[in-house]
Amino acid sequence: MEATTHWVQLVFITETTTAELLSDALEEAGSAAITLLDAADQALFDVGQKELEWWDQIRLIALFDAAINIDQILSLVKQKIPRLPPHEVLPLKDENWERAWMSRFKPMKFGQNLWICPSWETPPEPKDINLMLDPGMAFGTGTHETTSLCLTWLAEHAELIKDKTVVDYGCGSGILAIAAAKIGAESIWAVDIEQQSLNSTQENASNNQVLDIFTITGPDETKDIKANLFIANILANPLIKLAPLFAKYTELGGHIILSGILQEQIPDVLEAYTPFFTFKEPNCKNEWSLLEGARITQ
Numbered sequence: 001m002e003a004t005t006h007w008v009q010l011v012f013i014t015e016t017t018t019a020e021l022l023s024d025a026l027e028e029a030g031s032a033a034i035t036l037l038d039a040a041d042q043a044l045f046d047v048g049q050k051e052l053e054w055w056d057q058i059r060l061i062a063l064f065d066a067a068i069n070i071d072q073i074l075s076l077v078k079q080k081i082p083r084l085p086p087h088e089v090l091p092l093k094d095e096n097w098e099r100a101w102m103s104r105f106k107p108m109k110f111g112q113n114l115w116i117c118p119s120w121e122t123p124p125e126p127k128d129i130n131l132m133l134d135p136g137m138a139f140g141t142g143t144h145e146t147t148s149l150c151l152t153w154l155a156e157h158a159e160l161i162k163d164k165t166v167v168d169y170g171c172g173s174g175i176l177a178i179a180a181a182k183i184g185a186e187s188i189w190a191v192d193i194e195q196q197s198l199n200s201t202q203e204n205a206s207n208n209q210v211l212d213i214f215t216i217t218g219p220d221e222t223k224d225i226k227a228n229l230f231i232a233n234i235l236a237n238p239l240i241k242l243a244p245l246f247a248k249y250t251e252l253g254g255h256i257i258l259s260g261i262l263q264e265q266i267p268d269v270l271e272a273y274t275p276f277f278t279f280k281e282p283n284c285k286n287e288w289s290l291l292e293g294a295r296i297t298q
Contacts, residue, residue, distance in 0.1 A: 007032075007092040010070060012060040014085040019058045025080040029073045031062040063092070110148065111155025114179060119207065129155075129182045132207055133175060146259045147175060149283060149290040150233050153257060154179050160255055161185050164228035167249060169242075171216075174201030176231050181210035189225055190216045225249040230256045236265040240272040247276035250295045258291040266291070 010031075014022055023034050037059040064073065070089055078084060107117040113128040123130040154161065154176065162184035168177035171190040174197075181188050188210070190201045198216050205211040230250045232239060239246075239258055250256055256277055261269055266282055266289055273279070277293030284290075 006066050008064050008066050008068075008070065009090045009092050010062040010064060010073065010087060011090055012062075012085045012087045014058050014060055016058065018081065018085060019060060022060060022077070022081060022085070025077045026060075026062040026073075029076040030068065031064055033063040035061040035063075037061065066091070108148075110151040114151060114155035114183070116151065116175065116179075129179075131175065131178050131182055133173065133178075133204055134207065145285040145288040146233050146261075146290075149285050149288065150176050150231060150257060150259050151179055153283070153290060153292065154183060158183050160229055165189070165226065166229045167191065167225055167227040167231060169219075169230065169232040169246070170234040170238075171201050172197050172233075174204045174216075176233060177201065177214070178205055178208050178210060180229070180231070181205070181213055182208065185229075186213065188214045189222065189227070190214055191219055191222055193219060222249070226251050228254045230254065231259075232257070233259040235260045236262065236269055239269055243272040243276065247273070247295070250276075252295050252297045254295045256291075256293045256295065258293070259288070261289045261291065262287055263289050265289075 010026070012022060019036060023036070026034055064070070074084065074087075105118045107115055107121055107124050109115050109124075109128075113125070115123055115125060115128050115130045117123045117130055117132050119132045119134040123132075161180050163186045165187045166177065166180040166185040167189040168174070168180070169189075169191045171177050171192045174190055177188045177190040178201075188205075190198070190205070192198055192201070198218070202211065202214070202216050205214050205216070227250050230246055232242070232246060239261065246256060256273075258269060258273070263282075263284055269291060270279060273291075273293060275296075277295055279291055279293045282289045282291055
């Protein structure tokens with residue numbers, strides 16, 4: 001049976017200065033969801049910071065019930081933004097998005113014995129390390145190169161994880177923190193600016209029977225961190241800005257894993273961190289990179 005249209009998308013091309021105001025106006029007008037995308041093939045560096053740094057050109061998509069009067073919506077929005085950016089109305093076919101997403105999320109193996117398994121699947125190798133994951137609305141299933149690089153590193157460096165304190169800064173679904181816990185970490189700090197990520201991490205850690213070693217918190221409650229292993233899979237710009245803080249949180253002689261870095265961004269990230277860490281050669285997958293550093297002891 002062909003899918004029917006129950007939603008329409010109101011799509012704007014706008015600039016950074018207008019995006020937040022437009023988002024607020026559309027939300028007040030009854031939008032069911034708002035998505036911000038790159039409109040000019042430019043990298044976005046915002047994760048891990050309270051002060052967001054957007055693309056120069058933004059494609060803003062507001063989702064509305066198809067029965068709604070779009071002209072009325074536009075009139076409401078114009079009360080706050082008299083000169084509306086260019087826009088168009090596009091139909092969206094109604095599908096079972098959750099079922100479609102679940103059908104694509106399959107068990108994945110990292111290293112010799114670490115598996116990420118959807119919570120609704122049976123682990124292919126029950127005797128291996130199996131992380132049962134339901135990411136919900138939070139980022140992180142292991143499918144993206146940056147997460148894959150981190151999971152593979154964790155699977156191959158159990159000696160730096162067992163009986164250690166591990167920090168996952170920008171934890172998303174909690175996938176990296178839980179993997180470290182499953183491998184044998186003694187204690188875990190899971191940090192994120194998004195409450196949804198903290199909720200998802202708590203639920204996933206509980207489902208994997210490792211919640212008792214977790215401290216799950218926002219960045220304002222992290223002054224007591226002293227990590228043997230510090231992991232930050234965010235993006236280059238926040239990584240650069242947070243370098244002194246991450247160095248402060250990493251024990252002398254401890255290790256740091258940085259990911260979410262495009263290959264061309266490696267020199268800028270290294271420049272920010274080399275006063276505090278010595279680094280191995282980058283580990284790259286497609287256009288993305290992982291950096292492994294050791295905290296300078298003197």
